[in-house]
Amino acid sequence: MMNVAAPIRSPDTDIDLWLAQQTEKGLLRFLTCGSVDDGKSTLIGRLLYDSQLILDDQLASLRKESRNRMVGDEGIDFSLLVDGLAAEREQGITIDVAYRFFSTDKRKFIVADTPGHEQYTRNMATGASNADLAIVLIDARKGVLVQTRRHSFILSLIGVKHVVLAINKIDLVGYDPDVFNAIESEYRAFAKDLGFETLVAIPVSALKGDNILMPSPNMGWYRGPQLVPYLETIEVASDRTSKPMRFPVQWVNRPNLDFRGFSGTVASGVVSVGDDVLVAASRKPAKVARIVTMDGDISMAVAGHAVTLVLDREVDISRGDVLSHPGETPEFSNQFQARMVWMSDETAFPGRSYLLKIGAQLVPATITDLKFRTNVNTLEHTSAKTLELNEVGTLTIATDKPIAFDAYASNGLTGAFILIDRISNATLGAGVIDFGLRRAQNLSWQSFDVNRTVRAEMKGQTASIVWFTGLSGSGKSTVANLVEKKLAAEGHHAYILDGDNVRHGLNKDLGFTEEARVENIRRVAEVARLMADAGLIVLVSFISPFRNERRLAREIAGDIPFTEVYVDTPLAVCEARDPKGLYARARRGEIKNFTGIDSPFEPPEHAEMVLHGAVETPEAMAEALYEQVFGRGPGYSI
Amino acid sequence: MTEPKNLSHLKALESESIEIFREVAASFERPVMMYSIGKDSSVLLHLARKAFFPSRIPFPLLHIDTTWKFQEMIEFRDRMATQHGFELLVHTNPEGLAANVNPFDHGSSRYTDIMKTQALRQALNAGKYDAAIGGARRDEEKSRAKERIFSHRNAQHAWDPKNQRPELWRIFNTRLAPGESMRVFPLSNWTELDIWTYIYSEGIEITPLYFARKRPVVERSGTLIMIDDDRFRFEPGETPSDRMVRFRTLGCYPLTGAIPSTASDLPSIIMEMQASRTSEREGRLIDSDSVGSMEKKKQEGYF
Numbered sequence: 042m043m044n045v046a047a048p049i050r051s052p053d054t055d056i057d058l059w060l061a062q063q064t065e066k067g068l069l070r071f072l073t074c075g076s077v078d079d080g081k082s083t084l085i086g087r088l089l090y091d092s093q094l095i096l097d098d099q100l101a102s103l104r105k106e107s108r109n110r111m112v113g114d115e116g117i118d119f120s121l122l123v124d125g126l127a128a129e130r131e132q133g134i135t136i137d138v139a140y141r142f143f144s145t146d147k148r149k150f151i152v153a154d155t156p157g158h159e160q161y162t163r164n165m166a167t168g169a170s171n172a173d174l175a176i177v178l179i180d181a182r183k184g185v186l187v188q189t190r191r192h193s194f195i196l197s198l199i200g201v202k203h204v205v206l207a208i209n210k211i212d213l214v215g216y217d218p219d220v221f222n223a224i225e226s227e228y229r230a231f232a233k234d235l236g237f238e239t240l241v242a243i244p245v246s247a248l249k250g251d252n253i254l255m256p257s258p259n260m261g262w263y264r265g266p267q268l269v270p271y272l273e274t275i276e277v278a279s280d281r282t283s284k285p286m287r288f289p290v291q292w293v294n295r296p297n298l299d300f301r302g303f304s305g306t307v308a309s310g311v312v313s314v315g316d317d318v319l320v321a322a323s324r325k326p327a328k329v330a331r332i333v334t335m336d337g338d339i340s341m342a343v344a345g346h347a348v349t350l351v352l353d354r355e356v357d358i359s360r361g362d363v364l365s366h367p368g369e370t371p372e373f374s375n376q377f378q379a380r381m382v383w384m385s386d387e388t389a390f391p392g393r394s395y396l397l398k399i400g401a402q403l404v405p406a407t408i409t410d411l412k413f414r415t416n417v418n419t420l421e422h423t424s425a426k427t428l429e430l431n432e433v434g435t436l437t438i439a440t441d442k443p444i445a446f447d448a449y450a451s452n453g454l455t456g457a458f459i460l461i462d463r464i465s466n467a468t469l470g471a472g473v474i475d476f477g478l479r480r481a482q483n484l485s486w487q488s489f490d491v492n493r494t495v496r497a498e499m500k501g502q503t504a505s506i507v508w509f510t511g512l513s514g515s516g517k518s519t520v521a522n523l524v525e526k527k528l529a530a531e532g533h534h535a536y537i538l539d540g541d542n543v544r545h546g547l548n549k550d551l552g553f554t555e556e557a558r559v560e561n562i563r564r565v566a567e568v569a570r571l572m573a574d575a576g577l578i579v580l581v582s583f584i585s586p587f588r589n590e591r592r593l594a595r596e597i598a599g600d601i602p603f604t605e606v607y608v609d610t611p612l613a614v615c616e617a618r619d620p621k622g623l624y625a626r627a628r629r630g631e632i633k634n635f636t637g638i639d640s641p642f643e644p645p646e647h648a649e650m651v652l653h654g655a656v657e658t659p660e661a662m663a664e665a666l667y668e669q670v671f672g673r674g675p676g677y678s679i
Numbered sequence: 680m681t682e683p684k685n686l687s688h689l690k691a692l693e694s695e696s697i698e699i700f701r702e703v704a705a706s707f708e709r710p711v712m713m714y715s716i717g718k719d720s721s722v723l724l725h726l727a728r729k730a731f732f733p734s735r736i737p738f739p740l741l742h743i744d745t746t747w748k749f750q751e752m753i754e755f756r757d758r759m760a761t762q763h764g765f766e767l768l769v770h771t772n773p774e775g776l777a778a779n780v781n782p783f784d785h786g787s788s789r790y791t792d793i794m795k796t797q798a799l800r801q802a803l804n805a806g807k808y809d810a811a812i813g814g815a816r817r818d819e820e821k822s823r824a825k826e827r828i829f830s831h832r833n834a835q836h837a838w839d840p841k842n843q844r845p846e847l848w849r850i851f852n853t854r855l856a857p858g859e860s861m862r863v864f865p866l867s868n869w870t871e872l873d874i875w876t877y878i879y880s881e882g883i884e885i886t887p888l889y890f891a892r893k894r895p896v897v898e899r900s901g902t903l904i905m906i907d908d909d910r911f912r913f914e915p916g917e918t919p920s921d922r923m924v925r926f927r928t929l930g931c932y933p934l935t936g937a938i939p940s941t942a943s944d945l946p947s948i949i950m951e952m953q954a955s956r957t958s959e960r961e962g963r964l965i966d967s968d969s970v971g972s973m974e975k976k977k978q979e980g981y982f
Contacts, residue, residue: 056946060876068688137843139824140817142870149688151868163845170847292701296734304730306698306849335732345686347697347730360705384845398850401705457848466854468844 066144069272072153072168074196075178076188080209084178084247085141085154086119088269091254092143119247137161138168147273162188162431163384166195166471170457173277174203176268177228181214181244185227191417191431193228197235198380198433198473200453203277204232206242207268211260212249218262234420239275243268281344285369286310287447287455288318289400290362294349302333302349303358308400308454310366312350313341320356321363321373321445327352361402363445363455371455372477375443376409379458380435381428381472387462389428389470392495397440399458405441406460407499412436428470437478449473463501493601496576502533504573506598507670509582510591510645511608512637513623514615516654516662517582520608523663525580528671535578538565553634559590566594573601586642604670607645608662610654612637689877693726696865698849699828700730700812703863704737706853707810710863711803714740714767716752717929719814719866721759721885722874726865727812728763739766741802741811745794746771747782747931749907755886768806772798782933783912791934800836803860810853810861818870828867834858875952879945889948891925891940902936927952 073081141152153168155161169175175196179189196204206228214220225242232240243252244263251257252267287308294302312318316329331351332339342348350364358364365371383389389408397406412435414425428434449456456474461467497504507524509517521537528535543565544551551557562585569579585591595603615637616624627635634640650669652662686694703710712727714720727736742756760767772780775793782790803811817824827843829851844852855861866874878885896903897917906919911933913919924937925948942948 056879056949060879060949063688063872063876066688068691137825137840140868141824142818167845167847171849291698292705292731294731294734300733302733304701306694333733335729343686345691345694347694347701349732396854398852400850401702454848457850459845459847459850459852461852461854466852466856468846468852471845471847 066147066149068149068151069174069275069277070151070153070172071174071176071272072138072155072165072172072201073176073178074155074165074168074192076180076183076186076192077156079178079180079183080247081154081178083119084176084207084209084245085152087247087250087253088150088152089141089143090119091250091269092145138164145269145273150272162191162195163382163471165192166199166382166384169196169199169201170471172201174205174272174275175201176205176207178207178209179224179228181208181211181220181224184224185231187418189228190231193232193235194415194417194420194433195382197232197237198382200449200473202236202238203275204237204240205268205271206240207247208242208244209247211244212246212251216244216251216257216259218260221263241265241271243271281309281454282311284309284344284452285371285447286312286316286318286364286366287371287452288312288350288364289402289455290358290360290364291401293359300351301355302331302351303362303364304347304349305401306347307342307344309344309452310369311341311343312364314338317367318350318352318364319367319370320358321365321371322443323357323362325356325358326367327354327356329353361400363400363402371445371447371452373443373445374477374479375440376437376478377446378412378435378437378475378478379472380415380433380475381460381470383428383430383432383434383470385462385467385469386430387465387467387469389434389460390426391436392491393498394463394501395469396461396463397438397444397458398461399444399446400455402444404444405463405501407439408436409439410437435475438472446474446477448476450475493574493576496574498576500534500576502576502578503602504576504578505602505604505670506569506573506579506581507604507606507666508569508585508591508594509580509606509608510585510648511610511654512612512615512642513584513635514618514620515608515610516652516659517584517608519659520606520652520662520666521580521582523659524667527663527667528578533578534576535580536572537580537582538569538572539582540584543568555634558587559593562590562594563597566597569594570597570599570601573598584636584642586636586640588643588645591645604650605645605648606650606652606666607648608652608654609644614655689873689880692869692873693729693877695849695868696726697730699851699863699865700727702829702851702853703810703812704731706851707861709806709808710738710810710812711768711806711808712736712738712740712812713799713814714742714756715814715929716742716748716756716886717814718874718878718885718889719816721883722869722877723812723814723866724759724763724765725881725883736763736765738812739768739806741768741770741806743795743798743802744769744771745790745798745931746776747794747910747933749886749888749905749929749932749935751886751888752929759884768802770798770802770805772801781910782931787934790931794931803836808860809855810863812863812865814866815864816866816869816871816874826864826867828864829853830862830864831855832860832862836860838862871952872949875945875949879949886929888926888929891923891943893921894924894937895919896922896924896937903939904935905932905937907932 073084075081137156139154141154143150153172155165155168177189177193179185208221208224211221221244243265244260245252245268251259254269255267287310289305289308290303291305294304312329314329314332317326318329319326329350330353332342333349333351363371391408391411394405394407397404411425411428413422415433416423425434447455458472459468460470462469493504509521511517518539525535525537548561548564551561565581565583569581572579591605619625623632626632627638636642650666731737772794780790780793815823825840827846829846830838831844832838853861895906897919903924922939923941925940925942926935926937929935940951942951
């Protein structure tokens, strides 16, 4: 290696010492929020500029972009630094969370700059979920707005405990202390029940730099802290290591038959070699034999550390399992009460089936009861049947199988969850668990009607009836079978009612007279209705030769989606197939009133679908039918 | 027994990244890791090894070779693959190669589109990968500052910045419809300084191109370009001269600017960086085409 002097290094700088200082430095993650135009992006731009993090090439490009815009003395529109997306620059607004990094001599900072527009409240919640502190901005000219309240309430919901109320654009109200005091009092009155541990109000001008780094010469009346020095020193440490140990298993590590480890990140507490641990789901105990990392085995791992645990015995553990110490186990239940921020245009309502992700656990889940919606202005509770975009609701949730969790207030990482749409896979909402519900506590299912839609939603489908009609041997049952298989493969629950299986049981008292045939169809139509009402997709495969019977079946179905499918196979073809030898017997006169021979078949005039059994294969017919009836998935059928 | 304490800043970043790697391995059927041979890729590789130890990295590493990378990069890449025993896939756009697409005749943006963006798309389609891990950091560039850690791509590999999934806490929605894919960025929360201090404290090997040495360069529109092989096209009046330079970022040699520097070891690189007044990507010629050019490239599928 060449011996080159490093002129940048001052002679007394020891790199190891400097690096040690860098890694010792604390990290503060905070977000900025508040209504649109309160100056969030400008404030962050100001922080980056004042901490000398804007580099020469960025400054040059910034000055170029700042022409024709509102600028301060520096000739720069600071908001351009953070409004990174072209769409945002065009519209002059911030639509998504931007993460910014800066550091001072005392601390490193990661800032989430979050959007002010109401329709992007979900992005603000996203920024809050990983923040220790929030700067709530207020435009001194406008005071506390709806969005200020909404954001503050969401901060409280997400559990951000430290708030700085930055009353911005104070220069535009002539640095008037009365304006500042009035806004501070109003905000404190609103926030008193939001559970913030610290709340300090600072009058600032992000554009001009007042009270950012140093006391502003324009506000001799203000005695409080300046923004940056305050951020550098506030104590926010949330003591995750002193909480009960939680180790969610993320990945089973099996390089060979001799090693079986459980990889994951310690969510809270401390795990040490020799500790007794318990699997939350199975209650199976074991001891920690090794804590493995690539840097060598360690004796103990603290909250936040990603490690691999090896246990002293064979225990059946897979992804999603949670390990804890035996005396301090998490809750394990399939029902809990939670508060949620809804983040989708798709309305949330009880009964619909979602996927719930909590830690490494992913399970189907249903909102069982929406208790109330919280008015963000007044914090009042109002009754609600649904939850719309950006609304906050308190609700109960049931999962298909029990999950391990903690109350969010006692353990943030094991008490937070998201709901995912089963069809679009979109993240629909985020929630925090208040407490688990034991079976004895009984959910108030009464508050909504368990109806067909609700039952079908639990299966992720729409209940419906598909009614096959056609001659004996036309291929109705073959096609119905193929369709049922396809539905089952897609995870849907269907059932076939066919002539044979019903006549052997329910209808074994009925013969083949015209009267008996009508009763036969009436009973089958009633059964189909009951099954569809239970949430199933019902495939009915009956000759059903008469138009009147089929009309009756449709009437019995009522508002249940009903598809009549005519399998149109010519008599000659059916008779040539004669799978059960029935045509031959009818021709010999052994069977009376056989459809097509001595009893008429009335072809449908308005069938939703006609299949041609003589020219198409059963597979092609099943495919075509599936495509037409369930084409966009049974969740959307008909 | 020592008293429990909180993790240091770098250890916390390391653990967060490891958690992301494991989530990918557990949630996707065919993940792949983009390996670009630079310092961020070196950190990414180190973290991947840590995430799965003692298992091997359970997915292949993919290098998009434009054929215009620095020779030292290719040597380094192949040595790393042998040393750490990972599966290395290399893809070059065959049509681009046949048409001899190069940075001199086709201009940087067309060349980048064909040899990088399209090549990447070809490789991802051919491998049917449902998750591609990359080394991008949020501190690099403005549009990246807004990207999720698990960033959804439609079947055309395009990013829709206005319709990103909310990403709360450390809960990642990894669900995909057929044909869709995810780009995953385990280094999202790292800064350039974090990368360098981590390389230093972990003793991670990086290519010698990062260290200052006398190299043959020409100065072209204010940028120092190194002559890495005899395919280089000189413009009238250009003659190479040996200068003490190093690279802050690596790519295709005709498009990567060197900086004059005497920093020949890690400590001096870190100190030099601390005093620097230009941002890292300035050396990359593609970013300066137009304001918002990176976002546009990403919507088209560039990493």
